[in-house]
Amino acid sequence: EADIYQTPRYLVIGTGKKITLECSQTMGHDKMYWYQQDPGMELHLIHYSYGVNSTEKGDLSSESTVSRIRTEHFPLTLESARPSHTSQYLCASSEQGRGHTEAFFGQGTRLTVV
Template sequence: EADIYQTPRYLVIGTGKKITLECSQTMGHDKMYWYQQDPGMELHLIHYSYGVNSTEKGDLSSESTVSRIRTEHFPLTLESARPSHTSQYLCASSEKTGIPSEAFFGQGTRLTVV
């Protein structure tokens, strides 16, 4: 069983608020990712990190930002939430083995901006 946790599971927040979605993993994985998924659609990579102090933008443009100060922690921040940010946000991690490997996902955060 994967040890990767996301909080909160559900969040309803007003437009203009600043929010931070938390993601932590206890597997010591170097690689971490944030995906965004709308119902019936594919998962889109919005951010990834290969280790501490490493962050990159993903394939889908996002107004969110991330940080990687500690190996186990990869929070995502929205400075000013808008209804267009309503979506499910999924955090994942994988080992830095040099070969492709499976990613382990957290349970996700369902964000609704009203």
């Protein structure tokens, strides 16, 4: 079982609020990822990190920002939430050791902006 945790699981918030979605993993993985997924749709990469102090934007443009100050922690922040940000946000991590390249996912945060 993967040790990667996301909080909160569900969040309903008003337009204009600042929010931070938390993601932590206890596996010591150096690579971490944030994906956005709408119901019944594919996963879109919005941010990734190769290690501490390394962050890159993904393939899908996003108004969110991320930070990676500690190996185990990769929070995602929205400075001013809008209804268009309503979606499921999935965090993942992976190591790239020999024979182990799979990503493990958290349970996701379902965000609703009203």
